[in-house]
Amino acid sequence: MKTVREGLLSAAGLCILVVLASAPAHGFPAFARRTGLRCTSCHESWPVLNDFGRAFRDNGYQLRLGKDVPTENPFAFWPVAIRITPHYAYNTVTGQETDQGKKTLTTGGIADGAMDLLVGGNLNQNVSYLVVPTGFASDGAVSLESYWVYFTRPLADSDWLNIRVGKHEVDLPVSAHRSINLTNPYLIYGYHPAGDQDVAGVFSLGSNQRGVEVLGHDRGSFLRYSVSLFNANDSPGSRNAWDSPSAYGHVQKYWRLDSYGVSEVELGAFGAYAQYPTKTLTLNGQPLAGTGGDLRPSERYGLEGSILLGPAETPLRLELVLASGKDDKDLYQGAALRDGTWNGGFFEAIWVPPTDGLHWGIFGRYDYIRNSKQPLDVAKDTNDQDQFTIGVKYTLAFLNRDEYALHFEYSTDRMKRMAFDGSDLRVGTLFGGVDFAF
C-alpha cells in the first residue's frame, strides 16, 4: 500500500512540476501579423478559441481571400512566434512525509519557465503546417510538441474531408494546450486509478499523438467531426505495423441562437481507445524497444456541453465535460486484480465582461475524479480528486503583432488518502505573472 501511495505521490509532484515548468501553448501572433486581425478575432479570451478561430483552424489557417499561399505574404513575413509566461508561483503540499514527520511544505519563487516556439502557416493553398519545439528551460531540453501537415479539401471541394498527418493534439472538447488556466491540467485527460503505474499510467488525451487525423465540418464549423488514428503516446512500441494502434473520435454540434440571453449552445461526444504492449522481447533482461506484444487498452469516453450566456463577443461560457475511463488490468504488469475504472469531469466558466477594450477574462474550474473500481486492493475512493481553479487575466495590449497580459490564478487539488499515512494529500498553487506572445 505504501508503495502505491509513494508512487502516486511522486507522480502527483511530478505533474505539478511539469505543469508549472511547461509553457502554455498556442496563441499565435504570426497569424495576426499575416492577417491583420487582432488576437480577439480568434480568441474568446486568449488563448481559448471562439467560433471564428475554430473555423480558421479547421480551414487550415486560411481566410480564403486569395491570400493564403506564402507568395502572397509580404516577403519579410516570418511565420514564427514565441509564448512564455514569466511568473511567480507559491506552492503548498500538505501531508508530506519527512524524516521529521508529517509536514506541510511550501516553496515559492520565480519559476524556471519554459517556452513554446510556434512555427506555423501555409505551405500552399489548402496545405498548412505547425511545428512547435517546446522546452528551452534551464535543463536545456527541447522536444517537438507538435509537427504536422494538414491537407484541406484534398479529394474534393468539400470541407467534410481534411487530413492531418504528424504529431498533433487530438480534437478534445476543450484543448489541453489552449487552456486559459496555467496551473492545473484537466484531470480527466490524463487520470489513472491507483496502482503500480507502469504502462497503465502513461496514456493521456492531453498529450499530442503521432498519427493521422481526418476532420470535417460545415460552413463556420458549427457541425464538425474528427477521427484520429495514432500511436499511443510514450508507448514502448510493438511489433504491429501501426506501432501501438489507437483511435480517438469526436463530434460537436454548435447552435448559434443569436440572442443576448443565450447566444450559443454546444453538445458533443468523444472517445478514445489507446493500446499499449504488455509484453516485450528482452536483451540481457532489458526490454527491447519496438518488440512489444499483447496489446491492452486504456479507454476514455465522454460527453460535453457548453452554453454561452450573453452576447457571443462578451460571453459567460459555461462548459461541462463528463468522462469515464478504464485501464485494462494487464497494463499494471500483473499487479492488478481487476480493470481500473473511474468517472470524472470538469465544469469550467470563463467570463469576458462587457467592458471597453475587452481586457478582462475571469475564469474558474472544478475538476473531479471518482474511482469506481480500483485495480489493486485499496479503498475504492483512494485517489479520488477534487480540484478547484480560479483566476483572472487582464490583457494589457491587443495588437496585431503581439499580446501580453497579467495573469493571476489560484488552484488547489485534494487527492483522497494519498498522503503517506493514509490521510488526504492537498496541493495548492498561487500563480502570478505576465503571459505574453510575440
Add this chain to the structure above:
Amino acid sequence: MRNSSFALILAALLATAACVPAFADERPGDPRHGKLVYQRYCLSCHGDLGNGQGEFAQWITPRPRDYRQGTFKWRSTPSGALPTVDDLEKTIRDGVYGTYMPTWFAIGHRARLDVIAYIQQFSDRWKTEKAEAGIEIPAEPPNDAASIDKGKKLYVALKCAQCHGDQGQADGVSAHELKDDWGNIIEPADLTATPSYKCGDTARDIYRVFMTGLNGTPMPSFVSQISKEDAWDLAHFIWSLRPGGANHPQPPAVGAVAGH
C-alpha cells in the same frame, strides 16, 4: 458531484438547443453591443475612430473602409445612396475576396446587425438621409454564346477596356492612374485572374455593379446608359472571363510575357 447530476445538466443543454428557433432574435442592431463586436473583430483595420486607419491599414491595399463619409462600394442601392443593412451584412458575412476583409460568417447574424448599427454612428448621413431600397434586378436571361458575344461588343462600346484592358486583365491605359475618393491609388479589377470577384460570384452580382456603380471609386453606374438586357449581356461577358469561364483567354506564351 456525481455524473448523473451532470448528465441532467447536459440534458438541459440539449433541451435549450432544441428551442433554438424560439430564441431567434430579429430586433435591429444595438450599437452598444456593436461597439464590442467592432473592438473584437474590426479595430485593427478600420481603426478606433472608424477612419480606416487601424494599425494594419498602412500595410494593405485596398485600404480599409473609412466609415465617416458613409460611402460604400458594395450596395444594391442606386449610385450615391447609402447601402441597406442587408448590403452591409452581405459584405461582412461573405467578406471581400482579394482584400483583407474576412468572411465573418461564424460570428452570427446578431453580431453583424449590432456592428452595422455601430458603424452607422460614424457618419451623420445615416441620420440625415432617407434609406433607399435596393434596385430591382430582373430575371436573368439565358447565359449563352449570343449574350456573351453581345456583351463583348458592349465592353468595347462602353470603353470598359480603358481601365480593365482589352482582355479584361486590368491593364488599360488608365489602369494605373485611378484614385478613390480618399486619394488612395486603386487598381481596376483583373476580370480574368480570380475565381471570385469582390462584388460576388454570380452574373447577378456583376449586373448589380453595372447598375449601382461603386461609390467612392471611378467605377460609375451605367443605369442611364444601357438597358437591362444590355446589362445582362455585359454581365455574362464579364462572367465568362473568369478562370474556367466560357471566354477565358489563354495565358500568353512565355516569349510574350518576356517581351511585355
